[in-house]
Amino acid sequence: MLMKACTPSSVLLVCLGNICRSPTAEEVFRQQAAIAGLSIKIDSAGTSDSHVGDKPDPRSQRHAKSHGYKINKLVARQVSADDFRDFDLILAMDSQNLADLQAIKDDMAESEEDLAKLALFSEEDPTYCGSDVPDPYKGDNDDFEEVIERIESSAQAWIESWKAC
Ligand code: 4NP
Numbered sequence: 001m002l003m004k005a006c007t008p009s010s011v012l013l014v015c016l017g018n019i020c021r022s023p024t025a026e027e028v029f030r031q032q033a034a035i036a037g038l039s040i041k042i043d044s045a046g047t048s049d050s051h052v053g054d055k056p057d058p059r060s061q062r063h064a065k066s067h068g069y070k071i072n073k074l075v076a077r078q079v080s081a082d083d084f085r086d087f088d089l090i091l092a093m094d095s096q097n098l099a100d101l102q103a104i105k106d107d108m109a110e111s112e113e114d115l116a117k118l119a120l121f122s123e124e125d126p127t128y129c130g131s132d133v134p135d136p137y138k139g140d141n142d143d144f145e146e147v148i149e150r151i152e153s154s155a156q157a158w159i160e161s162w163k164a165c
Contacts, residue, residue: 018046094132
């Protein structure tokens with residue numbers, strides 16, 4: 001498989017709990033990368049440890065499944081300093097997640113260029129650029145649907161940007 005120079009070899013998707021947004025993004029990204037013929041290691045994690053070991057929220061599982069994404073086998077974990085060594089790119093679902101990730105990175109001894117790049121998940125997306133994927137945890141069905149729509153749109157935008165370079 002021919003890889004474009006700017007395609008990262010690994011991407012980590014991060015939200016707060018790793019039970020709603022980032023596991024959904026993990027599977028959407030995985031499917032979109034496969035369709036685009038890009039070989040990328042993809043994983044997800046949470047900034048918090050409150051749901052470590054849990055499967056995705058049943059509401060996220062249900063909404064993901066209705067759009068063709070099976071996330072029922074995924075298990076939540078907390079992001080670690082090693083993730084900044086192991087992944088090329090870490091994408092944050094919202095600006096608080098991004099600030100929390102930046103704080104971990106700032107505390108690490110390695111130089112900036114030896115660690116994962118950080119960005120907001122919506123950064124490349126002309127429709128949602130600069131905005132958060134809103135936390136749906138205390139929301140309703142519409143909020144979970146919006147998460148899927150935003151994730152599909154912003155993941156596609158990253159894939160297109162890599163295909164284009
Ligand atoms: P996520 O959603 O960050 O998209 O996985 C949440 C899951 C759990 C909580 C908050 C957000 N919580 O407060 O437990």
